[in-house]
Amino acid sequence: MSILVTGGAGYIGSHTCVELLNANYDVIIVDNFDNSNEDSVARIEKIAGKSVKYYNVNLLDFDSLNHVFMQNKIEAVIHFAGLKAVGESVAKPLYYYETNIGSTLNLCKVMEAHHVYKLVFSSSATVYGMPDSVPLNETAPLRALNPYGRTKIIIEDLLRDVAASNENWCISLLRYFNPIGAHKSGLIGENPSGMPNNLMPFITQVAAGVREELSVFGTDYPTDDGTCVRDYIHVVDLALGHLKSLEKLDSFTGTQAYNLGTGQGYSVLEVISAFEQASGITIPKKMVERRPGDAPVSYADPTKAKNELGWSAKRDLLEMCEDSWRWQLSL
Ligand code: UFG
Numbered sequence: 001m002s003i004l005v006t007g008g009a010g011y012i013g014s015h016t017c018v019e020l021l022n023a024n025y026d027v028i029i030v031d032n033f034d035n036s037n038e039d040s041v042a043r044i045e046k047i048a049g050k051s052v053k054y055y056n057v058n059l060l061d062f063d064s065l066n067h068v069f070m071q072n073k074i075e076a077v078i079h080f081a082g083l084k085a086v087g088e089s090v091a092k093p094l095y096y097y098e099t100n101i102g103s104t105l106n107l108c109k110v111m112e113a114h115h116v117y118k119l120v121f122s123s124s125a126t127v128y129g130m131p132d133s134v135p136l137n138e139t140a141p142l143r144a145l146n147p148y149g150r151t152k153i154i155i156e157d158l159l160r161d162v163a164a165s166n167e168n169w170c171i172s173l174l175r176y177f178n179p180i181g182a183h184k185s186g187l188i189g190e191n192p193s194g195m196p197n198n199l200m201p202f203i204t205q206v207a208a209g210v211r212e213e214l215s216v217f218g219t220d221y222p223t224d225d226g227t228c229v230r231d232y233i234h235v236v237d238l239a240l241g242h243l244k245s246l247e248k249l250d251s252f253t254g255t256q257a258y259n260l261g262t263g264q265g266y267s268v269l270e271v272i273s274a275f276e277q278a279s280g281i282t283i284p285k286k287m288v289e290r291r292p293g294d295a296p297v298s299y300a301d302p303t304k305a306k307n308e309l310g311w312s313a314k315r316d317l318l319e320m321c322e323d324s325w326r327w328q329l330s331l
Contacts, residue, residue, distance in 0.1 A: 001073050002026040003246065006059060006107065007080030008052075009036035011190040012122065012179055014044050015239040016078060018188070021048035023243055028072055029054035030065065031081065035193065043187040059103030062110065069114040076118035076249060078242055079107060082151070085197050086126075086293070089148035100151035101158070108162050117168040118249045120242055121159060123175045124152050125231070125261065125298060134265070135301035138175070138257045145293045156257070163254045170253050172245040177231035177261035177300050179238050181320035182327035189327030190235075199271060200232075200320075204328035207281045214283055216268050218290030223297060227268035231261035231299035234315035234323070244311040251308075261300025262313040271317070278321035 003020055007013040008029030014036070020027050021044070029041060029052055041054050053072070057064045059081055082100045083089065089096040104121075111117065128136050129143040144150040156173050163169040180200040182189030196202045205211045219226040241260045266274070272283050306312045 001075035002028045002053075004028045004030060004068070004072070004074045004077045005080065006030045006077065006103075007082065007122070008054070009033060009038070009040040010080055012176070012235060012238060013078075013080040014040050014188045015183060015235045016080070016242045017044045017052065018047050018183065019236070019239045019243055021050045021052070027052050028068070028074070030057050030059070030068055032056060032058040040188060047183060047185050047187055059106050060099070062106045065106055065110050066113070069110050069116070074114070074116050076120070076246060077107065077111060077116065078120045078122075078246065079104065080122045082122065084148060086146050086148050087197060089146055089151070093147040096147045096151055101154055104155050104158065108159075112166070115168075117166070117170065118246075119159070119169070119171045120245050120249070121155065121171060121173050123156055123173045123257070124149070125175050125177045125259065125300065127153050127156065127175060128298065130295045131298055134297050134299050135263060136259065136298065137301040138259055138304055160255050167253050170249045171255040172249060173255055173257040174241065174245060175257060175259050176238060177233050177259070177298070179235045180232050181234040181236065181315065181323040183236065184323060184326075186326045186330040189324070191331060199268060200324050203272060203275050203283055204324050206283050207275070207279055207325065208328050208331075212284065214272070214285040215288045216272075216285055217288060217294060219287045220290075221296040223267055225267050225269045228294055229265035229267050229297040229299065231263065231265055232271065232317060232320055233260065233262050233313050234320045237313040237315050241305065241309070241311045244305075244309040248309050256308070258305040258309060259300040259302050260305060260313075261302050263300055263302045265297060265299035266317055271321075274317045275321040275325070278318055279325045
């Protein structure tokens with residue numbers, strides 16, 4: 001029996017595949033390598049010292065996905081595949097709705113046809129939009145601020161409906177906070193094509209001299225130093241959260257949502273300073289206007305994941321920065 005990982009060559013997917021292999025699961029990757037490459041599969045194999053079966057398949061292609069299920073005995077699915085750039089989702093909403101929702105629909109249809117009912121879904125803390133209060137627990141209202149976030153909410157709703165229709169389903173909705181860091185080997189990590197959207201890849205590119213300076217978006221937020229606060233989580237901790245979640249799928253039917261975060265918020269300036277400490281490099285920066293749609297403060301209450309999954313994040317901000325930097329240096 002194997003675990004099928006959609007988007008397994010991507011940033012969070014690749015780290016999760018390594019941890020699955022380390023825990024002796026057989027892994028099958030389905031990826032169309034839209035925002036990743038086949039080399040990442042070879043690197044996963046190198047780190048784990050095991051081989052991985054992979055298929056270059058777009059989840060919108062129902063027949064090809066169906067073939068993957070016909071050819072393999074699949075026990076459960078971890079579904080990472082999807083588009084995730086907020087700005088692009090505003091410019092191309094139809095593309096986002098079609099890709100993210102259409103691929104999840106196909107996946108559920110194929111799973112149901114093959115009687116595979118265990119699913120771990122890659123959701124996001126973006127489903128909380130502008131939080132009324134922090135820390136955020138899983139009962140906070142869901143409201144997205146952009147098409148990308150709305151696709152995550154719609155998929156969560158869709159999965160709740162699917163689960164309600166047949167009691168065999170058990171579906172975990174994992175709401176990630178801000179994943180950063182990389183595998184210690186320096187072989188896998190986040191490698192955005194073009195201009196990075198997120199803070200850490202931007203910082204590492206400035207440190208490496210790829211970009212001139214970092215823009216700090218907004219210094220007049222109601223926080224201690226005026227910059228936004230986020231819950232940064234090491235991608236390996238996040239990957240381990242998927243394993244725990246997979247192991248617990250037998251303990252419930254229906255859906256369960258879990259926040260995967262550390263519970264600790266850091267400001268943009270604190271992240272920069274931790275990175276400077278980890279790398280020994282000073283990051284040139286300029287203070288600019290707020291970026292539209294940014295919540296001033298967002299961090300998790302990770303109690304539910306701790307109590308029900310037996311999972312909590314272990315790696316601190318300095319380690320996240322060291323590992324992000326090691327990865328950038330390898331590029
Ligand atoms: N920031 C900068 N300069 C940059 C990039 C970011 O100051 O060049 C700031 C942002 O304004 C924000 C903070 O750094 O205050 C973090 O920004 P990111 O873009 O790294 O992360 P977000 O919290 O905006 O969003 C991320 C993912 C979403 C996900 C969300 C979940 O991009 O997909 O976390 O909380 F949904």
